[in-house]
Amino acid sequence: MTDSVRVLTPVGMLGAGFPPETVTRGLELGADVIAVDGGSTDSGPYYLGTGTAKTAAGAVAQDLRLLLRAAASAGIPLIIGSCGTSGTDSGVDWVAGIAREILESEGLNLRVATVYSEQRAADLVESLDRIHPLPPAGEIDPATLESCTHIVGMMGHEPIVAALEAGADVVLAGRATDTAVAAAYPLMKGMPAGPVWHAAKIVECGGQCTTNPRAGGVLATIDAYGFTIEPLDPDNSCTPTSVAAHMLYETVNPFSMREPAGTIVVSDATYQALDDRRVRVEGSRFEPAAQHTIKLEGSRITGYETMSFTAIRDPHILGQIDTWAALMRKMIGEWVSRTLGLGDGDYEIDLRLYGYNAILDEIEPDRSPPREVGAMLLVHAADQATATAVAKVANPLMLHLPTPDMSYLPSLAFATSPAETERGAVYEFALNHVVDVDSPTSLFRITLPEAQDD
Structure with missing residues (x-):
């Protein structure tokens, strides 16, 4: 089994921009995978409703070009989740089209997988007895499902792992939890779930867990006992407070957070400064759920x-x-x-x-x-x-x-x-519901084209 996995997260969202030298620094530190979120519901329902992106194509292309070059030069995977802001099929295809143009212009030979998360209302209506509301939503009815212009399921790490195991160098995923994007590769490599999921939560927004979020992203080194967070900018710092505080971000409970497969629990976690830049975290755990669920957004x-x-x-x-x-x-x-x-x-x-x-x-x-x-x-x-x-x-x-x-x-x-x-x-x-599934990958469709010709 691998002793440790290093996850490079250059920025909180693809298209937001980052200093190119910070990614170079991450590769020098031995990054094993590059993981970055491509979307959010923060900007409201318009982007999901229309299936369009909030980011400019030029900004996405600029970030993606740097990341594809970095992944190719280091021979490591690149994972992007919630493509096109809301993770619709059109959002995945939009990012995939930009990636194809870059690969061709740069002469890069990378195998790109696309993972689609959009759901058909008719299929969900047939599974109505397996759909449950999250507070404060009420029970769902067919008319509500059919009124949605787009519905996506929020995948966990499993569909991304399936694409990597099938040989993908680049995974462009539809709607995914922010944490799943960073957790997929280390889980595939056998790292323990507690440290993996906690580290993924901390790095989800790139440098936001540092004292200077504008300076670039971070590198998380995950091992059997915990993880270490280090900024990619040598002049930036992580502190126990800046790292621990990120569990307060977009969570109902700062000590736990639900994922499709279970719950991250950090109530016993410890945060120790290794020096003036790096923080060591231990004591995190992951409690598997009795029922795997996929959150629906419509x-x-x-x-x-x-x-x-x-x-x-x-x-x-x-x-x-x-x-x-x-x-x-x-x-x-x-x-x-x-x-x-x-x-x-x-x-x-x-x-x-x-x-x-x-x-x-x-x-x-x-x-x-x-x-x-x-x-x-x-x-x-x-x-x-x-x-x-x-x-x-x-x-x-x-x-x-x-x-x-x-x-x-x-x-x-x-x-x-x-x-x-x-x-x-x-x-x-219109939806704040989860659907019970028998398989973590059953709602998602994976395509894996052949690598580019030399």
């Missing part, structure tokens, strides 16, 4: 949206901004009813006051008058024409609405001309 269209944005600097209005906002909502309703004949059920408006309480809303602790406020009006309706019509009716109000005690019409400042911006279809996440 997105659907809820309607169409039009946006207007105006800026307020009038001190009189800002001194009673809540009154102004309440009047704005009331006046829009009255004007839309009178001019368009629409009722409350025909559209929705959301007025957000940026610079005042747009982020925290009612729980904002500082309610003092701001110096300036950006007022964003979002109109949501079943069709684009209705949303835009409502926004146009609101236009004079967004430009000149006074407070009730003002004897003149103020002039506010639209951010754009035209003032109304049609945002198109609006999406929402």
Whole structure:
């Protein structure tokens, strides 16, 4: 059995960019695999709903070129998960197309596997009795599944391992847990599950577990007893606090986290500084689940949206901004009813006051008058024409609405001309469920083309 495995994670997300010299440094330190996440749900349901990427093709190509060169020169695998942001089939094909162009232009002979995670609603309907909600979601019904434009299953490490064992040099996977991308290779090489999964959680976002996240990624060295984390930039550092703190990131419980195959438990983990740059972690464990589950993510269209944005600097209005906002909502309703004949059920408006309480809303602790406020009006309706019509009716109000005690019409400042911006279809996440599976790979499809010709 291998004594240790070194996992190089250059950045938190493919396309975010990283210093090329940090990857070179990782290879010099003996990296056995390069693993990087390619997506996230952080930016909302649009990308899954449309099957498009949030990253620019040029940015992905720049990162991918450096990583393919590094993998080829060192003779080590490259693993990318959640390709194309949401891990749809189109996202995998998009990244695979970029990879093919790079391999051809660079003359690299690498065998590329694609792992697809998109699910058909009809197939899931037939397995409805095996699908269970995660809080706070309720029970699922066929109509909800069928309403989704795209559904993906979040794979664990097993489909990635299957592709590697089949001879892949590069694995481009659909939706995967962030940790599975880094855990797959060391698990395949026989490293213990506790240290592997904990290390994978710590390195998932590259340099975020360091004292300077902008300086590049990290190298995790995993062995039979634990793992060591080291920044790829020699001037960067990991500390016990910076490493341990990453278990607080995107987790409900900082001492445990569920994966498809079981649960990472770090309540007994210890974090020791080996020097001013490296941290040693021991005591992690992994508890296998009685039932392997795959999380389902689905997105659907809820309607169409039009946006207007105006800026307020009038001190009189800002001194009673809540009154102004309440009047704005009331006046829009009255004007839309009178001019368009629409009722409350025909559209929705959301007025957000940026610079005042747009982020925290009612729980904002500082309610003092701001110096300036950006007022964003979002109109949501079943069709684009209705949303835009409502926004146009609101236009004079967004430009000149006074407070009730003002004897003149103020002039506010639209951010754009035209003032109304049609945002198109609006999406929402419709699934927060898991499906019981008999095999960790049964929901996923693996293709393994032959290597490029010499």
